[in-house]
Amino acid sequence: MAINLNLLLKVMVQNKASDTHIRGDSQVFLRINGVITPINASNMTQKEVEDMVFPLMTARHKAIFAEKHEVDFSMDGGELGRFRFNVFLHKGKIGVAIRHIPLRIPTFEELRLPADPLKKLLQNERGLILVTGITGSGKTSTLAAMIEHLNQTWDAHIITVEDPIEFSFTEKKCIISQRELGADTTTFVDALRAAMRQDPDVILVGEMRDLETTQAAITAAETGHLVFATLHTMNAVQTISRIIDLYPPHQQAQVRLQLSESLRGIISQRLLPCSKGGRLPAVEIMTATPHVKKMIAENTIDAVAQAIAKGGFYGMQTFNQSLVKMHKDGLAKLEDILQAASNPDDVLLAIKGIEQEIDTKH
Secondary structure, X not given: OOOOHHHHHHHHHHOOEEEEEEEOOEOOEEEXXXXXXXXXXXXXXXXXXXXXXXXXXXXXXXXXXHHHOEEEEEEEOHHHXXXXXXXXXXXXXXXEEEEXXXXXXXXXXXXXXXXXXXXXXXXXXXXXXXXXXXXXXXXXXXXXXXXXXHHHHOOOEEEEEEOXXXXXXXXXXXXXXXXXXXXXXXXXXXXXXXXXXXXXXXXXXXXXXXXXXHHHHHHHHHOOOEEEEEEOOOOHHHHHHHHHHOXXXXXXXXXXXXXXXXXXXEEEEEEXXXXXOOEXXXXXXXXXXXXXXXXXXXXXXXXXXXHHHOOXXXXXXXXXXXXXXXXXXXXXOHHHHHHHOOOHHHHHHHHHHHHHHHHHHO
């Protein structure tokens, strides 16, 4: 029996699933707390998948799919929230990945993010703030929480450029212009160039995918705007290196200077299972202090990790420090903490050091 899309989306929301996977001649799967779980015993046919997803697509989406064999779009699910669809081909069959975007924008506290250092970062009125991590690490939710915080605290014009639009904002103190690639603008670069004539205070770029977009984002930050963007990088050091490596060698010294002047902070995150249910983020926070800016300008980027570890006064913390705190607070199992760590041995040593210190005091 064919699965009704509305029913499927309700089941997705009721189970607090982040994603749904639908494929021809396969079961339907939900991703719940990071784990893929089948929800029906029988397979959906190829025609059932097509009948479910094609009516949602505009003529433009269908044309993109016919040409590129993949397309992104989003839909408003009313009280259920918004849903981002990616439709693609695999082995000649249609596949669909659906991401749930909650109706209400979560706060820092609800996302279990370190609120105070993030709010301090948002006191900057210009410069570049980057949110990084792998796909599914919560970057979109973190960015939405940051924009919503500004929406409640600052009188400003915010322009977002997204592919596609995910969280839908209700204007409070800010006016918010949300632009979607394809529907409202052609490319990130075109939108960023046009934004200079649209009187923005804040610009959100969905993703710095290439050199042109990166150049435009840095220029926007240099010209007095607060710019947010995402990158698929694991930590602050890798993020800085990735940006610089996008440029040809003869331009890298110049971009190091530009980045050292415009960068305000990098938030990198990874999600891991919480011992109290759900998932929580391990977060690395780098604030661009004068010391960090000097390292970027002088190309001693590897030393940035040590500066983050010692930068607690400025609200900075490394992934290791975030993971060790999770263990200390009893928020995650040791095996999950070690699995999330870039260097498990270092984390284990830090945890044992704290435990020995507690034993000595007692």
